[in-house]
Amino acid sequence: MGTVGRRGGGTGGSGPDEGGGDGLFRLPAPAAGPAPGAVHLPGHLGPAGQRALLAACREWARPPAGLRTVRMPRGGEMSVRQVCLGWHWYPYGYAPTVVDGDGAPVKPFPAWLGEWARRAVAEAYGEPCGVRYDIALVNFYGPGARMGMHRDADEETDAPVVSFSLGDACVFRFGTAEGRGRPWTDVGLRSGDAFVFGGPSRLAYHGVPRTRPGTAPPELGLRGRVSVTVRAR
Ligand SMILES: O=C(O)CCC(=O)C(=O)O
Ligand SMILES: [Fe+2]
DSSP states (O other), X not given: OOOOOOOOSOOOSOSSOOGXXXXXXXXXXXXXXXXXXXXXXXXXXXXXXXXXXXXXXXXXXXXXXXXXXXXXXXXXXXXEEEEEESSEEETTEEESBOTTTTOOBOBOOOHHHHHXXXXXXXXXXXXXXXXXXXEEEEXXXXXXXXXXXXXXXXXXXXXOEEEEEEESEEEEEEOOSSOSSSSOEEEEEOTTOEEEEOGGXXXXXXXXXXXXXXXXXXXXXXXXXXXEEEEOO
16 A cells, blocks of 8 residues: 555546436545544445445345354354455454354455445545455444454455444544554544545554444434445455
8 A cells, every 4th residue: 555645636436336426425525534544534425325335235134144143252242243245254364154153155245345445545545546355344233232442453464444334323433553442532433434444553443332323314214323344355
């Protein structure tokens, strides 16, 4: 990856489907920190983009290799339910099949989602992105679900991670690579936002201490929150 700065301008027609003004993507909005290499893109996905991504998530959630509860090695369960694309993540590694679930082959990672991720990275950093994205983790947050501070450290590449948010707003806590404690910045993520973290922030601890139930855009028809985090293995 090249220099990591704030985005410059628009990225032009690099998306898989511009949606003819129907709001698949919004015009670039001002991008902001909270840390070097970590860029919040508020309102990155327009209404049509949010609808399209949510419809895809609903398909991906179906069995086989569908939504599952993740069991942690020490016996706890994640409150967020998850489905993976491309490679199946389990604590702590990647497998071609759902080794900690129904054993089915993981669903394919769609090329268009890689395009969406590259588009977000290009907007965040103001330069083209050539990463071959091949993994997505789709997280479903019901009432009270949260995600503890962790690093996305099971990938072999240092390609930026891109997350897309749908539904209820949340507090996204973004810390440092040094440890899971302070200092951190609490960023409010809302439906349609993208968040990119790469470069010096690639291995920063982050988590979702809470969502804000009832704040999803009503027209989306989603209760709760969904995040889609795209990575390169
Ligand atoms: O839900 C989010 O926004 C964060 C998800 C996350 O950190 C992950 O999937 O590793
Ligand atoms: Fe993460």
